[in-house]
Amino acid sequence: AAARGRLVKADGPLRELKEALAAAAEAFLPAAAHVLAAPQDAELAALVTDAARRYAARKAAARAVDFDDLLVRARDLLRRDAALRAELRGRLRALLVDEYQDVNPVQQDLFEVLAGPGDPAGPVLVAVGDLKQSIYRFRGADVAVFARLLRRFEAGAGRVLHLSENHRCAPAVLDLVNEVFVRALQPPPGQPPRDDEIAFGDRDRLVPTRPEGARPACELLVDAGGGRAEERREREAAAIAARIGAIVTGAAGVAVRARSAGGGEEGRRPRYGDVAILFRRLTQLAPYERALRAAGIPYRLARGGGFYQAPEVRDLGELLAALADPSDAVAWAALLRSPECAVSDGTLLLLAQVGLGRLAWLEDSALAAALDAPTAPTAPTAPTAPTAPTAPTAPTAPTAPTAPTAPTA
Incomplete structure (x- = not known):
């Protein structure tokens, strides 16, 4: 405080x-x-x-292996089996690896065994990648592997070719990207970049090949006011809504390049459907929705609910709920039907008959016995065909009562 x-x-x-x-x-x-x-x-x-x-x-x-086992065992096999290693190195002329920034150390070891120095000479290693696009650290990728390989090639072990031509973006967009990268992708002053850092230089600049389009590619809506985060967010939302209105009405003078009937491109006034607002997180949407509604701007929320409503996060929450309260049958049902367990509807029905709230306390043998308990379903009977209505019959006359018979001995 x-x-x-x-x-x-x-x-x-x-x-x-x-x-x-x-x-x-x-x-x-x-x-x-x-x-x-x-x-x-x-x-x-x-x-x-x-x-x-x-x-x-x-x-x-x-007797099964997973993906990691395949990598490790293939590497170890080639390391210890000289004959197999020589046969493969002699068979291959080139080894091309795309998206090299997503390579992990075990994969790098495998490439070195196949294409590194040795006898016989191995294939030519062609590594294609972009250090700036390394996003798979969570599954073991290590951008430092590619950075070290580039340094080796630049030191004389190979050649480094920079593919700088960009065929996708307009020149104004690339100018913005280059200027942001040259400021953001730099190591601390006076320090060389680490293996997992990028020192963006002139050779990394992207060169446009598309014709010149609309400029500017970026606008900054500056808010010089202070206040709490909630107050600043309200002002930002109002500024964004006002800018969208100016763009769509034509007051901002912004044009959208669209494909014409003749196959070329022509400018037109933007529509609401051309505008998207991207958020880092979806936990503070209310001020922006209020601002859009107040300005009369129609909108559609592409993914509502925020982080904690994402399916994978809710599945993890159900797992934690089942651990916290093993008698929570609803949490068990959600957990068992999630991709974590992926049981079928039939299996879930059988478990429900045993009692989902009892699963945590049942031994494997008791659960198996409960699931294997024979049931005695009744055989369905065939429906009978409807009968035609019969005509009413005339009442019969009453018969006279018969005399009682004597009992027999």
Whole structure:
């Protein structure tokens, strides 16, 4: 609370103390969370270790391999089998690898075994990639692998050709991209770039090949006002709505290049459907929706609900709900039908008959017995054909009562 308080201009020393307090609070929170979560960290590490062990045992029992196994075993096989390695190196003339910025270290080892220095001479390695497009770190890709390979080639082990011509974007867009990159993609002053950093230079600039189009490619709506984040967001939303109105009405003088009937391009006034607002996250949409409605601008929300409504996040939430309360039958149903378990509707029906809220306490044998319990469904009977109505019959006359018979001995 002290760090969020407001100060006047004369409070110089106090301002420095406030900034130090804010920095300390920011550093304290993750450190405290790390200490408090230590038991959970240990439990999670043990759970992952046990899952990896069981997964490896299941693969071995099924004589199966996954994608990582294929990479590791292929690399190890070529390393130890000189005859096979020589046969493959002699058979291939060139090894072309696209999207090299997404290569992981094991794949790089495999390429080195096939195309690196050795006897016999291996194929020519052609690595195609762009360091700026490395986005698969979460699945093991390491952009440093490509950066180190480029340095080797530039040092004399090969050649580096920069494909700078761009056939997709208008010149104004590329001018903007180049100017942003030359400022943003730089290491700290006085320090060489790390293997996972990019030092954007003149050779990295994209050169347009398309004809000149509308300019400018970018506008900045500057808000010089202060205030809280909510206040700034309201002003930003109003400014965006006003700018969209000016673009669509033609007051802004912005034209859209559209394909003409003759196959070329011609300018036209923008329509609402030509405008899109991109958000970093979808948790603060309300001010922008209010501003669009107030300005009479029709809109459609492409993906509502925000991060926590995404299917994969909701599936993880159901998993956590089932762990927190193993008797939560709804959480179990959602979890079992999610891609994490992907059970069929028939299996889910059988489990529901056993009791989804009991699954956490059932032993494997008891669950199997419950699922295998024979049921006695009744055979469906064939429907009978409707009969035609019969004509009414005349009533019969009553018969006289018969005399009782004597009992027999």
